[in-house]
Amino acid sequence: MDGERLASGSSELAVGESPRGGAPIPGGSGSCSLMQADVLDLDEDEDDLEVFSKDASLMDMNSFSPMMPTSPLSMINQIKFEDEPDLKDLFITVDAPESHVTTIETFITYRIITKTSRGEFDSSEFEVRRRYQDFLWLKGKLEDAHPTLIIPPLPEKFIVKGMVERFNDDFIETRRKALHKFLNRIADHPTLTFNEDFKVFLTAQAPELSSYKKQGPGLLSRMGQTVRAVASSMRGVKNRPDEFMEMNSFIETFSQKINLIDKISQRIYKEERDYFDEMKEYGPIHILWSASEEDLVDTLKGIASCIDQCCKATEKRMTGLSEALLPVVHEYVLYSEMLMGVMKRRDQIQTELDSKVEALTYKKADADLLTEEIGKLEDKVECANNALKADWERWKQNMQNDLKSAFTDTAEENIRYYEQCLATWESFLTSQTDLPLEEDSEDKI
Amino acid sequence: MEQAPPDPERQLKPAPLEPLGGPGAVLEAAAGEETEGTREDSSGVDTMTGNDFWLKKIEISVSEAEKRTGRNAVNMQETYTAYLIETRSVEHADGQSVLTDSLWRRYSEFELLRNYLLVYYPHVVVPPLPEKRAEFVWHKLSADNMDPDFVERRRIGLENFLLRVASHPVLCRDKIFYLFLTQEGNWKETVNETGFQLKADSRLKALNATFRVKNPDKRFTELKHYSDELQSVISHLLRVRARVADRLYGVYKVHGNYGRVFSEWSAIEKEMGDGLQSAGHHMDVYASSIDDILEDEEHYADQLKEYLFYAEALRAVCRKHELMQYDLETAAQDLASKKQQCEELATGTVRTFSLKGMTTKLFGQETPEQREARIKVLEEQINEGEQQLKSKNLEGREFVKNAWADIERFKEQKNRDLKEALISYAIMQISMCKKGIQVWTNAKECFSKM
Numbered sequence: 038m039d040g041e042r043l044a045s046g047s048s049e050l051a052v053g054e055s056p057r058g059g060a061p062i063p064g065g066s067g068s069c070s071l072m073q074a075d076v077l078d079l080d081e082d083e084d085d086l087e088v089f090s091k092d093a094s095l096m097d098m099n100s101f102s103p104m105m106p107t108s109p110l111s112m113i114n115q116i117k118f119e120d121e122p123d124l125k126d127l128f129i130t131v132d133a134p135e136s137h138v139t140t141i142e143t144f145i146t147y148r149i150i151t152k153t154s155r156g157e158f159d160s161s162e163f164e165v166r167r168r169y170q171d172f173l174w175l176k177g178k179l180e181d182a183h184p185t186l187i188i189p190p191l192p193e194k195f196i197v198k199g200m201v202e203r204f205n206d207d208f209i210e211t212r213r214k215a216l217h218k219f220l221n222r223i224a225d226h227p228t229l230t231f232n233e234d235f236k237v238f239l240t241a242q243a244p245e246l247s248s249y250k251k252q253g254p255g256l257l258s259r260m261g262q263t264v265r266a267v268a269s270s271m272r273g274v275k276n277r278p279d280e281f282m283e284m285n286s287f288i289e290t291f292s293q294k295i296n297l298i299d300k301i302s303q304r305i306y307k308e309e310r311d312y313f314d315e316m317k318e319y320g321p322i323h324i325l326w327s328a329s330e331e332d333l334v335d336t337l338k339g340i341a342s343c344i345d346q347c348c349k350a351t352e353k354r355m356t357g358l359s360e361a362l363l364p365v366v367h368e369y370v371l372y373s374e375m376l377m378g379v380m381k382r383r384d385q386i387q388t389e390l391d392s393k394v395e396a397l398t399y400k401k402a403d404a405d406l407l408t409e410e411i412g413k414l415e416d417k418v419e420c421a422n423n424a425l426k427a428d429w430e431r432w433k434q435n436m437q438n439d440l441k442s443a444f445t446d447t448a449e450e451n452i453r454y455y456e457q458c459l460a461t462w463e464s465f466l467t468s469q470t471d472l473p474l475e476e477d478s479e480d481k482i
Numbered sequence: 483m484e485q486a487p488p489d490p491e492r493q494l495k496p497a498p499l500e501p502l503g504g505p506g507a508v509l510e511a512a513a514g515e516e517t518e519g520t521r522e523d524s525s526g527v528d529t530m531t532g533n534d535f536w537l538k539k540i541e542i543s544v545s546e547a548e549k550r551t552g553r554n555a556v557n558m559q560e561t562y563t564a565y566l567i568e569t570r571s572v573e574h575a576d577g578q579s580v581l582t583d584s585l586w587r588r589y590s591e592f593e594l595l596r597n598y599l600l601v602y603y604p605h606v607v608v609p610p611l612p613e614k615r616a617e618f619v620w621h622k623l624s625a626d627n628m629d630p631d632f633v634e635r636r637r638i639g640l641e642n643f644l645l646r647v648a649s650h651p652v653l654c655r656d657k658i659f660y661l662f663l664t665q666e667g668n669w670k671e672t673v674n675e676t677g678f679q680l681k682a683d684s685r686l687k688a689l690n691a692t693f694r695v696k697n698p699d700k701r702f703t704e705l706k707h708y709s710d711e712l713q714s715v716i717s718h719l720l721r722v723r724a725r726v727a728d729r730l731y732g733v734y735k736v737h738g739n740y741g742r743v744f745s746e747w748s749a750i751e752k753e754m755g756d757g758l759q760s761a762g763h764h765m766d767v768y769a770s771s772i773d774d775i776l777e778d779e780e781h782y783a784d785q786l787k788e789y790l791f792y793a794e795a796l797r798a799v800c801r802k803h804e805l806m807q808y809d810l811e812t813a814a815q816d817l818a819s820k821k822q823q824c825e826e827l828a829t830g831t832v833r834t835f836s837l838k839g840m841t842t843k844l845f846g847q848e849t850p851e852q853r854e855a856r857i858k859v860l861e862e863q864i865n866e867g868e869q870q871l872k873s874k875n876l877e878g879r880e881f882v883k884n885a886w887a888d889i890e891r892f893k894e895q896k897n898r899d900l901k902e903a904l905i906s907y908a909i910m911q912i913s914m915c916k917k918g919i920q921v922w923t924n925a926k927e928c929f930s931k932m
Binding site for chain 2: 286287290291294295297298301304305308309311312314315316318319322323325326329330332333336337340343347437440441444445448449451452454455456458459462463465466469470
């Protein structure tokens with residue numbers, strides 16, 4: 038999994054950057070005053086997400102037509118399903134994967150189209166091309182800036198099993214959808230949406246992005262952070278507050294269960310596919326048979342036709358599963374890994390404080406310096422905890438809604454599948470039993 | 483010499499057969515009554531049809547199966563299954579049935595009965611037995627003959643066989659069949675004493691006839707083709723059906739895993755917990771519903787299998803015709819050549835090669851007396867030959883007539899039965915869909931309450 042978290046460059050954050058780009062929120066010296074109540078109340082995130090996925094289907098991925106309304110305002114009107122005031126002002130789509138071949142490597146880029154009415158953006162529309170590495174970079178930056186926020190997960194770098202060719206169509210399409218989700222989740226996040234790196238990601242052309250990327254902390258210092266982070270996580274956290282203990286335990290169980298659900302769902306898809314393959318052969322045999330049975334032609338052909346229709350319905354069901362359920366479940370598998378990382382980072386921040394506090398008891402000499410540092414660290418810990426707590430609630434709410442929708446949709450797909458098959462067979466039966474009486478068998482088995 | 487002409491009256495009469503000098507089975511007429519047979523297709527349900535050849539209605543059922551051990555022909559311990567056959571006679575007036583006979587038979591005895599019927603009623607499309615070993619199995623089904631599900635399906639198949647025989651206008655009157663149902667001990671000996679094994683046409687002879695017959699009745703040739711096609715297509719269908727069943731089983735059963743995981747997950751969820759838990763329950767219901775569904779389908783497969791095996795019975799009738807026809811053709815040819823020989827001898831010309839002609843040339847003419855003697859012998863043979871040809875011709879035509887009548891009967895039965903089976907398949911699918919809708923509707927409700 039690629040979102041390998043670099044250590045929270047918390048000390049560096051405090052020095053320079055504001056963790057979020059864009060409009061500074063008054064009050065609060067650092068990053069802690071993000072989660073204000075009004076920010077959370079703004080939109081029901083679930084509606085945003087649902088709206089967005091509908092938006093995606095409106096904007097047909099593979100044929101972006103210039104005739105489509107491009108003003109953000111008209112798009113708001115287009116997708117407004119809820120009665121609540123829709124304050125969405127950032128629309129992102131990911132589409133049009135393209136393959137690039139250089140002497141060193143082959144890679145895929147995706148087109149990112151952003152439409153916005155926000156003032157801090159220079160324009161209302163942007164189109165850029167990004168490759169997976171760029172997404173990785175963005176994620177890393179977000180994690181650095183907000184170590185205890187729940188950053189959306191990226192799709193995996195490689196698919197472990199069954200993939201011979203890295204760039205097969207299904208893989209690319211699945212990844213594209215996941216990347217689309219990734220960016221939109223960031224856009225929906227009350228804090229992350231204003232992140233400066235995010236803005237640059239969406240708007241900068243390739244060369245600008247390269248030079249921008251180089252501004253960050255150098256490789257060696259990042260490595261140092263990693264080492265420190267690993268070391269501190271190994272020491273473990275002594276005083277994790279209860280609520281975070283609960284959170285941790287939830288995450289562990291959730292992670293287990295969602296992984297299982299992921300496996301089960303993938304397996305169901307596979308079984309349905311195998312069933313579909315066999316069914317395709319089943320119908321035609323009845324047609325073959327009808328060639329040698331004069332009196333049974335209608336019946337046999339009828340059955341063949343029913344089987345073929347059920348076959349088609351099965352295909353639809355499979356597609357439904359792979360669109361409604363599998364990507365959602367998989368995203369939460371990745372989220373659960375993400376969450377464990379977030380917990381670790383929070384623990385690290387606390388550990389820093391704890392170790393300084395411990396140091397104070399021993400090194401009376403630097404008492405003043407240490408006390409000051411401890412003060413800052415206490416702030417930091419409090420911010421981190423609050424940020425996580427709030428984001429946690431938001432995340433849980435989203436999770437419930439997303440999984441609830443996904444399962445409900447799946448159930449709906451299955452109902453539709455059975456209803457279709459039922460209709461087919463019932464109409465066949467009617468046609469057979471409406472025949473004149475002498476056709477009816479005297480002997481009912 | 484082949485067997486006695488098809489004798490629809492060969493039932494319940496003493497010594498119905500004319501074996502080749504063997505002692506012959508003396509089958510006494512059953513003490514008293516002839517009993518009626520009915521066309522039945524499930525135990526206990528009898529319907530009066532036009533084919534009531536037995537005076538009293540009887541119900542036949544194979545009601546139980548039991549595992550037994552015993553010693554076989556070479557005195558080795560073996561395990562086998564025995565089936566209980568119960569015969570009830572139904573009083574006309576009040577429809578109550580009285581158990582008249584009840585005995586145990588094993589599969590090999592059924593086979594013996596059928597082989598006997600095949601020999602003595604070659605013009606009849608003899609109903610087939612259920613398969614000896616389980617074929618067209620899919621993974622959950624066992625191929626073990628001792629498996630209870632297999633035994634159960636076989637029990638039903640054996641009952642079906644008996645019912646088919648009992649409702650056949652000709653077969654139902656057979657004495658051996660009657661004894662099969664009524665005389666437990668000694669039945670095997672009785673059958674063997676008929677000497678039917680000796681009467682059976684050798685496979686080799688039949689094969690020979692098939693290749694060398696010149697003018698078989700076209701209808702039988704077509705019938706043979708039809709039966710080959712029927713066998714091929716039903717086999718194919720059963721194979722694919724088994725694979726489809728396998729896959730369907732997989733789809734349903736994997737859903738069962740959701741049940742356990744949802745339940746465990748619900749433990750950590752406050753608001754979602756109840757919805758998850760009950761949804762999980764429905765997933766379990768869904769997963770287990772496939773067992774009954776596929777069980778029903780297995781019965782459908784058995785119905786098709788019966789007709790798969792019927793194809794072989796059809797071919798047997800065709801083979802018999804070919805054999806008789808070939809026999810006739812050979813006899814006619816033989817007669818023609820004898821006549822020619824006679825003519826040559828009489829007129830003194832030698833148009834055809836004959837050993838006698840050669841030796842005459844080599845060793846000198848034969849005397850007129852010798853020639854006369856030979857002509858006389860030939861004339862006798864020709865006479866005999868003409869008689870035989872006449873009777874063979876008659877036999878042949880009788881056979882074709884009777885066989886074709888039975889084939890027409892069979893065709894109608896087949897069309898009825900297969901149509902019904904196919905419709906019952908549709909009904910099964912409908913039931914499966916309805917169950918699916920219900921389970922998923924329940925699950926959806928649970929999910930939406932999450």
